[in-house]
Amino acid sequence: MPETTKTAAEETVPVAAAPAEAARDSGPAPGKPRSLAADAWAELRRNPLFVISAVLIFFLLVVAAFPSLFTSADPTAGDLSEHFLDKPKLGHFFQPDWFGYDNQGRSIYARVVYGTRVSIIVGVGVTVLVTVFGGLLGMLAGYFGGLWDTILSRLTDIFFGIPFLLGAMVVLNAFTDRTVWTVIGALAFLGWTQITRVMRGAVITAKHADYVVAARALGASTSRILFRHILPNAVAPVIVVATIALGTYIVAESTLSFLGLGLGTNDVSWGGDIDTATDHIRNAPHLLFFPAGMLSLTVLAFIMLGDAVREALDPKLR
Amino acid sequence: MTILDMTADVPAPRDAGGPLLEVRDLHVEFHTRDGVAKAVNGVNYTVSAGETLAVLGESGSGKSVTAQAIMGILDMPPGRIPQGEIFFHGQDMLKMSGEERRKIRGRQIAMIFQDALSSLNPVLSVGYQLGEMFRVHQGLSKKEAKAKAIELMDRVRIPAARERVNDYPHQFSGGMRQRIMIAMALALEPDLIIADEPTTALDVTVQAQVMDLLAELQREYNMGLILITHDLGVVADVADKIAVMYAGRIVETAPVHELYKRPAHPYTKGLLDSIPRLDQKGQELYAIKGLPPNLTRIPTGCAFNPRCAMAQDICRTEIPALHPVTERDGGELVGRGSACHFWKETIHG
Numbered sequence: 001m002p003e004t005t006k007t008a009a010e011e012t013v014p015v016a017a018a019p020a021e022a023a024r025d026s027g028p029a030p031g032k033p034r035s036l037a038a039d040a041w042a043e044l045r046r047n048p049l050f051v052i053s054a055v056l057i058f059f060l061l062v063v064a065a066f067p068s069l070f071t072s073a074d075p076t077a078g079d080l081s082e083h084f085l086d087k088p089k090l091g092h093f094f095q096p097d098w099f100g101y102d103n104q105g106r107s108i109y110a111r112v113v114y115g116t117r118v119s120i121i122v123g124v125g126v127t128v129l130v131t132v133f134g135g136l137l138g139m140l141a142g143y144f145g146g147l148w149d150t151i152l153s154r155l156t157d158i159f160f161g162i163p164f165l166l167g168a169m170v171v172l173n174a175f176t177d178r179t180v181w182t183v184i185g186a187l188a189f190l191g192w193t194q195i196t197r198v199m200r201g202a203v204i205t206a207k208h209a210d211y212v213v214a215a216r217a218l219g220a221s222t223s224r225i226l227f228r229h230i231l232p233n234a235v236a237p238v239i240v241v242a243t244i245a246l247g248t249y250i251v252a253e254s255t256l257s258f259l260g261l262g263l264g265t266n267d268v269s270w271g272g273d274i275d276t277a278t279d280h281i282r283n284a285p286h287l288l289f290f291p292a293g294m295l296s297l298t299v300l301a302f303i304m305l306g307d308a309v310r311e312a313l314d315p316k317l318r
Numbered sequence: 319m320t321i322l323d324m325t326a327d328v329p330a331p332r333d334a335g336g337p338l339l340e341v342r343d344l345h346v347e348f349h350t351r352d353g354v355a356k357a358v359n360g361v362n363y364t365v366s367a368g369e370t371l372a373v374l375g376e377s378g379s380g381k382s383v384t385a386q387a388i389m390g391i392l393d394m395p396p397g398r399i400p401q402g403e404i405f406f407h408g409q410d411m412l413k414m415s416g417e418e419r420r421k422i423r424g425r426q427i428a429m430i431f432q433d434a435l436s437s438l439n440p441v442l443s444v445g446y447q448l449g450e451m452f453r454v455h456q457g458l459s460k461k462e463a464k465a466k467a468i469e470l471m472d473r474v475r476i477p478a479a480r481e482r483v484n485d486y487p488h489q490f491s492g493g494m495r496q497r498i499m500i501a502m503a504l505a506l507e508p509d510l511i512i513a514d515e516p517t518t519a520l521d522v523t524v525q526a527q528v529m530d531l532l533a534e535l536q537r538e539y540n541m542g543l544i545l546i547t548h549d550l551g552v553v554a555d556v557a558d559k560i561a562v563m564y565a566g567r568i569v570e571t572a573p574v575h576e577l578y579k580r581p582a583h584p585y586t587k588g589l590l591d592s593i594p595r596l597d598q599k600g601q602e603l604y605a606i607k608g609l610p611p612n613l614t615r616i617p618t619g620c621a622f623n624p625r626c627a628m629a630q631d632i633c634r635t636e637i638p639a640l641h642p643v644t645e646r647d648g649g650e651l652v653g654r655g656s657a658c659h660f661w662k663e664t665i666h667g
Contacts, residue, residue, distance in 0.1 A: 216391050218503070
């Protein structure tokens with residue numbers, strides 16, 4: 001076959017190898033066809049950044065789902081005979097006194113384990129809400145343009161102008177009975193703008209692509225064009241931003257709890273524990289160290305994952 | 319007044335034996351910051367079943383915009399159709415609702431685009447995209463649609479269709495991708511296919527294969543074909559008749575071989591003279607002087623007058639109509655027309 005115009009993105013086949021390509025063109029394709037997602041997955045598996053972050057996140061998810069597997073201690077039971085000034089018993093793996101006790105005699109280890117759940121739920125919950133609603137708004141603004149775009153973009157600008165944490169504090173201050181869901185709602189209410197902007201831009205790029213015009217010329221309906229042809233091509237940057245933002249939502253929850261505007265004192269949360277620790281930071285630094293360390297580790301894991309996903313989804317970085 | 323009298327005024331239904339597609343006095347304009355760009359200024363043409371019309375013209379001559387207007391995929395705004403009718407099976411498509419037109423697209427009129435790589439969705443497999451035609455328009459199941467997709471890939475002679483149905487567009491070569499585009503357009507056996515420069519992105523040997531395939535399938539299904547191109551070579555073998563466009567107007571129409579033999583418009587003549595020929599080896603290639611007009615400021619009179627060696631005063635004031643072209647002795651030349659005040663001088667020397 002005289003076909004030499006092939007521009008396949010197969011890394012293993014050099015572009016200049018015309019005879020080999022011609023042979024491949026006429027014969028059955030070797031190996032499995034690879035979609036963008038499959039390509040990205042192959043890329044991810046080879047990236048140590050992804051492997052480390054994935055293992056960490058998997059571990060955190062297991063801890064969040066089944067905290068009782070990791071500790072037998074009750075995170076809310078205070079035993080005042082245990083003094084918080086005692087050094088943590090770092091040799092007592094998985095024992096209640098592993099990380100020492102806090103000022104009310106509660107096991108810091110148990111609190112760190114049980115606190116994972118709140119952080120993960122808030123992080124994932126806000127990300128899901130923000131991605132679905134922010135993404136949908138961005139898609140509408142980008143695809144329909146005109147008045148829709150103007151209204152939605154100005155609305156985005158208004159919300160973008162509200163300082164995230166300050167805004168969340170004001171919103172949460174209005175609720176006296178705060179639960180995880182109140183916190184998620186408040187953060188999502190203020191945090192959707194970034195995703196909307198990214199999605200809008202990606203949709204505008206994709207909607208002018210020839211394949212969208214072609215799909216229209218072949219009689220595809222608006223919803224099919226939007227969800228089947230544009231969305232898969234526009235979703236990559238959104239996934240990246242959402243993954244990285246997940247870490248910041250976890251930080252935001254901790255910050256709010258630290259300020260006393262997040263969860264109530266009955267809920268176990270790293271931010272709340274960090275708040276407690278600040279009063280004793282000079283004589284009992286372990287009160288601060290363990291919840292803060294876990295928080296940093298979790299955020300780091302999600303940011304690393306976001307970075308790895310970005311590298312895998314953006315062919316220009318390869 | 320009798321019933322008979324009343325029906326006499328009503329034009330006969332165009333469907334009966336009439337042309338498949340009839341474009342009448344079509345105007346398309348785009349509202350831009352620099353003013354109104356008049357892309358199409360009164361185009362008329364017809365295409366019958368089994369017939370191939372080649373629309374020839376340089377970039378900006380309005381050939382693709384006319385096609386997009388027929389397909390109903392013009393971006394409106396900024397595009398606008400201030401005037402004109404597009405009859406398909408005798409019905410004016412410009413009067414139809416969006417939903418009615420969508421149902422015609424793909425099912426009855428399909429389009430083949432210039433660049434197959436960018437016209438295929440990179441994240442969906444070829445089989446999915448081919449099958450989509452059947453799922454959207456005929457409501458077939460995924461499995462049935464896939465079987466149909468394989469069948470179609472076989473029809474456009476893609477080797478090992480069964481193995482390659484799940485491949486993605488980037489895994490195919492340029493020629494194969496264009497075959498897939500043709501397969502998509504053919505999927506529902508439309509009555510009319512519009513091919514917008516289908517071979518421009520391909521190298522010459524592959525161009526010939528793709529054109530042959532297209533011509534063969536057209537004969538087989540007895541479809542009308544509008545072939546939009548700027549390549550005089552592509553047209554010669556495939557088309558029945560040619561319409562040459564310049565600045566949004568048809569300047570010459572003719573059966574394909576007549577046009578090559580005896581052009582009746584100075585622009586067509588200039589185009590034919592600019593084809594490199596073997597017997598002119600070593601000589602400088604002829605080029606039409608000047609540039610195509612800015613569509614926001616089309617010259618008055620004949621749009622070609624600033625570039626035309628034959629231009630007289632009348633060319634600068636009066637827009638020439640499409641005159642029927644006749645032999646020197648007045649004998650009829652079927653299907654020939656020239657929008658030049660001096661068509662006689664052009665064709666008969």
